[in-house]
Amino acid sequence: MKMLPFFVIIPLGAAFLISLLGKKIRKSGDILANICTLSLLGLSLYSISLVHIHKVLVYKVGGWGWVPGIGSIGICMVLDGLTSLMLVTVNVVSLLVTIYSINYMQKFTDKVKFYTLFMLMLAGMNGIIITGDLFNLFVFLEIASIASYALVAFGTEAEELEASFKYAIMGSVASSFILLGIALVYSYTSTLNMADISLVLSQKGSGPLVNFIAVLFLVGFGLKAALVPFHAWLPDAHPSAPAPISAMLSGVLIKTLGIYAIMRIFFNVIGIATTSILSIVMLLGALSMLAGVILALSQWDFKRLLAYHSISQVGYIMLGIGLGTPLGILGGLFHLFNHSVFKSLLFLGSGALDYTLHTRDLRQMGGLRERMPVTANTNLVASMSIAGIPPFNGFWSKLLIILACVQSHIQSGKMIYMIYAICAITGSILTLASFMKVQKYAFFGKLNEKWQEIKEVPALMQLSMVILAAICVVSSLLLIPLFKPFLQNAVEALLLGTGYKDAVFSAAK
Amino acid sequence: MELNILLLFMIFSAIVAVQVEDLLSSVIAVGAVGLGLSLAFLVLKAPDLAITQLVVEILCLIILIRATIKKDLPFSTSGRWVFNTVSTLVSIVVFLFFAYFALRQLPRFGAPIMRVAEEYIASGQEKTGATNLVAAIILDFRGYDTLGEATVLFTAVIGVLAIIRKTGRIKNEES
Amino acid sequence: MSEYILCFTLFCIGLYCVLRKRNIIKIIIGLGIVEYAVNLFFVLIGYRLHGRAPILAKDQAITNMVDPIPQALVLTSIVIGLAVTALIVALAIRIYEKYGTFDITKIRRLRG
Amino acid sequence: MKSLEPGMTLIVKTITRLTVGLILLYGVYIVLHGHLTPGGGFAGGVIIALSFIHLMLAFGREVALKKISEARASVIENLGAVMFLSIAVLGFSGGYFFFNFFVNKGRPFHLFSAGIIPLCNIAISLKVGAGLFAIFAALILFRSSEKEE
Secondary structure (H helix, E strand, C coil): CCCCCHHHHHHHHHHHHHHHHCCCCCCHHHHHHHHHHHHHHHHHHHHHHHHHHHCCEEEEECCCCEECCCEECCEEEEECHHHHHHHHHHHHHHHHHHHHHHHHHHHECCHHHHHHHHHHHHHHHHHHHHECEHHHHHHHHHHHHHHHHHHHCCCCCHHHHHHHHHHHHHHHHHHHHHHHHHHHHHHHHCCCEHHHHHHHHHHHCCCHHHHHHHHHHHHHHHHHHCCHHHCCCHHHHHHHCCHHHHHHHHHHHHHHHHHHHHHHHHHHHHCCCCHHHHHHHHHHHHHHHHHHHHHHHCCCEHHHHHHHHHHHHHHHHHHHHHHCCHHHHHHHHHHHHHHHHHHHHHHHHHHHHHHHHCCCEHHHCCCHHHHCHHHHHHHHHHHHHHHCCCCCHHHHHHHHHHHHHHHHHHHHCCHHHHHHHHHHHHHHHHHHHHHHHHHHHHHCCCCCHHHCCCCCCCHHHHHHHHHHHHHHHHHHHHHCCCCCHHHHHHHHHHHCHHHHHHHHHHHHC | CHHHHHHHHHHHHHHHHHHCCCHHHHHHHHHHHHHHHHHHHHHCCCHHHHHHHHHHHHHHHHHHHHHHCCCCCCCCCCCCHHHHHHHHHHHHHHHHHHHHHHHHCCCCCECCCCHHHHHHHHHHHHHHCCCEHHHHHHHHHCHHHHHHHHHHHHHHHHHHHHHHCCCCECCCCCC | CHHHHHHHHHHHHHHHHHHHCCEHHHHHHHHHHHHHHHHHHHHHHCCECCCECCECCCCCCCCCECCHHHHHHHHHHHHHHHHHHHHHHHHHHHHHHHHCCCECCCCCCCCC | CHHHCCCCCHHHHHHHHHHHHHHHHHHHHHHHCCCCCCCCHHHHHHHHHHHHHHHHHHHCHHHHHHHCCHHHHHHHHHHHHHHHHHHHHHHHHHCCCCCCCCCCCCCCCCCCCCCHHHHHHHHHHHHHHHHHHHHHHHHHHHHHHHHHC
16 A cells, blocks of 8 residues: 555656656666656555455555544545556556657657656556546656647657647646536535545535536547547647557547546536436547547548547547446446557557658558568558457447447437447447558559668667567456456446445544 | 725725736735735634745746846737626626625634544544644645645646747758 | 625636637736736635735734645745746747737647 | 856845845745745745845856856755655655645644645745756856856
């Protein structure tokens, strides 16, 4: 339990040290960043076993605990199943991305600042996941967001600056909505601890105010998650960033800032009672699913295409979670993990192409399979995963989501669930079509004469891509009973609903 | 009463800041909003915030003026100006309409609930040793937040220094 | 109540500025106004009629203080606002250098 | 081309010379008394940064950068950050992250009281002051190099 604050202390300390020493000692940035992410991954894997034993753990920062009859007077950190799932997801991807960055970021100047900002973004994300306090969540959300605004513009080309500006404006508006929501919550409940808020809200009942707060949070976090009416910034921002950062942004940042926060607040704090909110979430999810993939079809810029697919895949996750049934939530969370893995793999692959070819235009590629076998094969694995081809992880999670839709249809008899299931299948087919295009133009076919001289990317970049591809294949096993508790604990944490508060209170004693 | 007057002053200055064509005047008008905010904090018995807001306002103004000075440009209005403006205004009115009903559920102005706050007021000095309760909260009870806040500023500094770099990429012979 | 409504009006003015204006500096100003409104709202909800500032003085009983928590939170939020503003101004300066204008209708190299 | 001249007119320079020390002193006062009176690390840090910015605006950037260069400001900022984090981590000696580990918190209403709070204020003020100065110096430096082109 003492280890909980280290999820924030380690990356923060690494950021400060890299910024202090990086200029003086060569390579210290590379080494420190990799040690940091490696130890974070170790900690987060350890947290799985902790969750398995204790279910919920609470850490009181500063020793300020609960005062009877009043509530928590300090900030607390909470570790439960959902937290540990998110921590593992974030830290797996970030470790592989830092390994990849060692070589890739040599294209850019001032690697020290890159690593500093990267570590700060990681600290922000871990802070969001681990906290049990609403305002603390906002503060760490801002750290992660500001670091990502700066990282998107890291190349300082005109397009990147423009994309970053758009992203920063949208992100700041979203933050203002979230802060306004927090202010209303504070005024209504007079506390900021999530468990206490949940307690007070359950005593006071709902009304126009709670619905208004829910809408503010939905708009704010929806903007951060790039759900469809609020998605305008994502197709610009994600491709503009350097490839490792694109992988982080699409892979984990939108999930932590957007989806995790929505899940935590709507399920555990406000409570499922507002089913109208959940149906809005599902509708937005279905819309994102279709709109993202349709917009992706006509793209020729590889990274931009991937960015549109991120919108679509986030839609799947939201649809699964919005169903609110155990099967739907399981599918949604499993898809969240899978999408992190294969989308970061795809972005790293596109970065590898960019690294050797200096272009992202699919029309100029072709036949790269001969010259870059590792990139091509890992990319094939990831493409089949995202399109939902049977042995890979993407298939299982999409199948679970579609089955959950059908199950809800049978149970409630509402036609809308069937429509969502059909939407999900359609989206999956369109995704397959889109990635067949990628494979055809980039890796198969005739080799362009321009690229006769190219070589495969450096070994460390290959290593991280191969590991990610291996996870794509292996993570299907998460559904077998031996490994299922990892996902099942997260599902239970969400299904607990407002029972979250009681679990926290009893763990805090 | 004086609070309402201050708020009206801020709204008036904000409208001026939004609508005036000259960028420098606009920046100065937003400075007036910030000054009004600082005074409002004083009226609301928040001297810590009044000081901080005042100095931050000065810094923001200097930075904004450095950015805008001699870079004045004519404004362009896009083709569907009327339609867009009307639709934005309508959605804002709808937002305010719902906000009104939501706000009616809040505790009356001037009578907050103060569950946790009473505990801080009653025993904050004894527990932390600080007589300024705001300092006691930001640096002891909620010190973790302040670590985050300081990190935000650190991030912004590194971010600004990263964005300001002259060249981002190390150019190869063929790009 | 009227205070709350006026504060929300200020919020909406800022939002209108962000959404409708076509000049980068105006957008930054709009964001600033939105931040001011949210900060003010936070302090408004913690105000107690005829309250005292939350600072203890010698030989005075603790009576009727305003809520200190919103003040602590707003202090954090002011600094966050400053950080965001500084970053966006840096972006704006770089964009001006690259495009030679603050007009976002002319800054459209990206599709979408 | 007036802006290329270092600094402003003689009147401004004289008044700056008189006031800048006072502003700096006021900033330091606000930081040190943060736990007793309104103010604290942030307000004080911004005031300290403003005193250097004042110098920079009045005398031109060379004079201010001679007093404290951008790189050194960045290092000071880092040290402030590390100091704040280590105060937080030192709390583990009392059992918790961010624990106010001073057993004797001193007499109230005195400068040396409240345990870690004044130390945190100093760390924050270093960080805020140096950080904002670095931001400002970077923005100005960028603008002036742009003019030369």
